[in-house]
Structures are given as structure tokens and as C-alpha cells.
Amino acid sequence: xxxxxxxxxxxxxxxxxxxxxxxxxxxxxxxxxxxxxxxxxxxxxxxxxxxxxxxxxxxxxxxxxxxxxxxxxxxxxxxxxxxxxxxxxxxxxxxxxxxxxxxxxxxxxxxxxxxxxxxxxxxxxxxxxxxxxxxxxxxxxxxxxxxxxxxxxxxxxxxxxxxxxxxxxxxxxxxxxxxxxxxxxxxxxxxxxxxxxxxxxxxxxxxxxxxxxxxxxxxxxxxxxxxxxxxxxxxxxxxxxxxxxxxxxxxxxxxxxxxxxxxxxxxxxxxxxxxxxxxxxxxxxxxxxxxxxxxxxxxxxxxxxxxxxxxxxxxxxxxxxxxxxxxxxxxxxxxxxxxxxxxxxxxxxxxx
Numbered sequence: 001x002x003x004x005x006x007x008x009x010x011x012x013x014x015x016x017x018x019x020x021x022x023x024x025x026x027x028x029x030x031x032x033x034x035x036x037x038x039x040x041x042x043x044x045x046x047x048x049x050x051x052x053x054x055x056x057x058x059x060x061x062x063x064x065x066x067x068x069x070x071x072x073x074x075x076x077x078x079x080x081x082x083x084x085x086x087x088x089x090x091x092x093x094x095x096x097x098x099x100x101x102x103x104x105x106x107x108x109x110x111x112x113x114x115x116x117x118x119x120x121x122x123x124x125x126x127x128x129x130x131x132x133x134x135x136x137x138x139x140x141x142x143x144x145x146x147x148x149x150x151x152x153x154x155x156x157x158x159x160x161x162x163x164x165x166x167x168x169x170x171x172x173x174x175x176x177x178x179x180x181x182x183x184x185x186x187x188x189x190x191x192x193x194x195x196x197x198x199x200x201x202x203x204x205x206x207x208x209x210x211x212x213x214x215x216x217x218x219x220x221x222x223x224x225x226x227x228x229x230x231x232x233x234x235x236x237x238x239x240x241x242x243x244x245x246x247x248x249x250x251x252x253x254x255x256x257x258x259x260x261x262x263x264x265x266x267x268x269x270x271x272x273x274x275x276x277x278x279x280x281x282x283x284x285x286x287x288x289x290x291x292x293x294x295x296x297x298x299x300x301x302x303x304x305x306x307x308x309x310x311x312x313x314x315x316x317x318x319x320x321x322x323x324x325x326x327x328x329x330x331x332x333x334x335x336x337x338x339x340x341x342x343x344x345x346x347x348x349x350x351x352x
Contacts, residue, residue, distance in 0.1 A: 037176050124187070124263045131238040132247040137322050138235050140199035148201065150174070150194060154346040156331065157193040162239030164188055167335070175346045181226065183338035189239050192331040192346070196232070197286065204288045207309025214283035215331050216296075218343040219254065219274045226337025227255035228274060230282050232331040234322030244335030250307075251334060252282060252295050258307070259295075261319040262345060269301050271295060287323045 090283055143151075150156070157174035165188045167181035179190070198211035203208055217230050230244030231251025243251030244260025244267070252259050254274030258267030273281060281296040283305075294304030307319055323329060 013054055016200045029134060090262055105158075114130060125245070128238045128241040128246045128264065130140065131236075131241075135236045137248055138325050138327070140328055141195075142200065143194075143198060148207040149193060151196070152349040153196075154351070156196065156346045158344070159191050159193045161190055162188055164240060165190070165335070166338075169339075175348075177344040179333070179335065179340070179342045179344065181335050181338050182342040185226075185335060185338055185340070187242050187336045188332045188334065188340065189233070189237060189241060189243060190335065190344075191233065191235070191237065191239075197284070197325075197329040199290040199326055202286065203325050205245045205325075210285055210287035212283060212285045213329065213331075215347060216279055216281040216345045217333060218345065219276060219280060220343065221276050221339060221343040222254055222342075223275055223337065223339040226336065226340050227252040228252060228340055228342055229260075229332075229334030230280055231260075231332050231334070232282070232323065232329050234327040234329055237332070242336065243332040244334075246329065247317075249332060250319065250323065251295065251332065252280070253334070254280070255336075261307075262317040262321075264317075284323075284329065286288070291324060 009340065054139040123268050141178065153175070157171070158169060161169060164186050166183070166185040167179065169177060169179055169190075171177040175192075192215075196215065197211055201207075202211040215230075217228065218351065219228055222228050227242070229242045229251040231249060233243055233250075234248035234313075237249055238246060241249075242260075243249050244253070244262070245251075245264050247262055250259070250261040252270060253267065257271045257273045259270040259271070260267040279298050281299075281300070283294050283296075285292045285294075291307035292304060295302050295305060307323060331344070331346065333342070335342075
């Protein structure tokens, strides 16, 4: 069975019909305006769907515009580490032929093809894959001293949302952001304006020490037919996909309590679904020994996993690219459905 047919058969089932005229294997019908926000050279148009249109509306060209925020001060070919010696070295990935048996086996997690609560359209799953196939991961960015100080202070802010987002985003300061979704809000990934992990400055091979990133979301309201997800991602990431569904991302989803790591299927059992009033948090720690991920509810650690945990290579996508230390990593919050109210909280460095 060809890969496209396999994706359509087993990817997440349809929640609603795709817009008329959209085909995941074709570029958007209008020109793709603006330069690549992650490099000075341009890239091909993402194979994503026309965001935020109805089935009878012809998409405008601005619907396909890239995010309006580049990682600050990045220049083509200017990836630098803290010492100015070029991009950081990537972590040594797990060699299945040497040393794998030394790792404890992970807790058993059934592999699911779908979520028991809500599932995105198969066409959008394909479009997410097409987007990441067409747009390689961005190299580590160079940041000014002011940006680095803002990261340490937790003043990350949120980047402008994708055009498809329906709702409001308000903030009195860049460390606390209030989000409210309107009825009909489609799957949307909101990304921090600055990363929590800057590879050129935080990579353990360059600094000789580990780096921890952590943030929280206060779930004020999450109606039954809606969802909040909390996670991390490397850029560029498709704004029409929730955290964890595609390359360079992971997330814990509040509707089903499952964790997703580059997983367009049904995730793995992990925690309880989120409830109104819950304060959920997610963290990552990069060290020369590897990368750890953990999750908290109301300040209590509930569980975690190693990014390089043993997996079924025939059934699961590689979780390492984008998250293993070689790229900048941003906070990501997924929203779907109306009536969601949440507060994103970025904490100063060392306050976990």
C-alpha cells in the first residue's frame, strides 16, 4: 500500500469536511507572499489547507502567509553557539545495535490509531506531513543580549496566532497570556515568541551543564467539545496542527490525556483528561546523557519519559529531530473548539 493511501486509511478520522478545492498534494491556489520567516531565502509554499475559510469561500493570498514572527535576529547562515563557533553539535542518538539493552524498557503503552474523543481530518494530517516535508527545521538562531535576558526572565510572549485562530489573546506582560477561543475555532497551535531552549546558547555539549525548560497552563474552562494541549515544538511548525502531531513537537492533550510525540495517530495513554481549574505544566531537560520530558498537574509531577525511549521503529515516527538539542525549542499550546479559557504562564529561569 502506498504511503499516501496508508496515511488516509490510518490517519486521524474526519471531524469535519475539508474546504472545497483543497488538496494536500497541491500548493495553495494563490501566490505565497512574503519571505521565509526563519531564513532570508524563501521556501516553497506549505502544503497546508487554506486556514479559516468556509467551503464556499475562495482563500485570499494572505491566508497562506507564513507566521509574521521570525526567531529574533536570525540571519541566513548565521547559526552560532555561545562561543561563536558555529552551530552546536547534535546529541548522539540511540544506536539500536549498541547499548540499547542497557536502557530500561519503557512502560507499556498501547499504540492507537485514533483518539477516543476528537480526531482531525485525514486531509489535515496529510497536509501536516507535506508541510514538514517541504520546510526543513530552522537552524539555531542568534539572539541579542536583551532577548537572552527576556528568556531568562520568562518574558517570552506569544507569537501572532495563525490566521485560522478564532478567539482573543490578551496579556498584561509577556510572561502571562490569557487565551479565549470563539465558537468554531479549528485546530490551532500557538507558539511562544522566544524559545525556552536556545540551542546555540544552551546546548550541554557547549555549556557543560544541563538545561531545563518548563511552563504552565491554567485551564480555566474547557468545554466537552473542545481541547487544550500543552507541549514544545521546533520551528517551522504547521499552525493548523496541535502540538505533538508532527515533526519536531510533543504534547499532552487535555481531551484524552494522551501524550503525542511526532504522532498523527492516537497517542499513548499518559494522564487524566484536563478539567477546569487544573494547572498543568510540561518540562524538558537537556543533558549530555539525553533528554527527559515530564508533566505536572497542580504542581505535582505525574510522570515523564525519555525522548529516546525504546519504540517500535516500524510503527512510530522518530521523536528526536528538532527536540534532541540541535534546534531552538519553543513553548506550544494547542486549542480546538469554542469556549476554551486558559492562562499561559512562563516562569523565570530557576523558578519551576
